[in-house]
Amino acid sequence: MISDDCLFCRIARGDVPVPFVAENALAVAFRDIHPQAPVHVLVVPRTHVTSVLEADPAHLNAVMQLAIEVARAEGVAESGFRLVLNTSADAGQSVLHLHAHVLGGRAMHWPPG
Secondary structure, eight states, X not given: OOOSSOHHHHHHTTSSOOOOSEEOSSEEEEEOSSXXXXXXXXXXXXXXXXXXXXXXXXXXXXXXHHHHHHHHXXXXXXXXXXXXXXXXXXXXXXXXXXXXXXXXXXXXXXSOO
């Protein structure tokens, strides 16, 4: 299902003109508008899934595979990258549509915050 009022659904179907960094049959990837690292790409399923708690294995696999493709294409696969899935408000999920952050291009610190 696709939601008419979800920003990431509108981006995934092309209603909001955002260039895709990569895409596959079930997911799309685009740059974050508030990057937290030199590489900061969001990977979202094309269909509306609120969070990882509701995702089926096919959507999770498509998001993870596309995230790996993005890391390689962006040149951070070898040096290292962080893959983040925030779930619900306390974790910082601001858009209620499953999305993975691919972060790289600089050293990441631990704990993350």
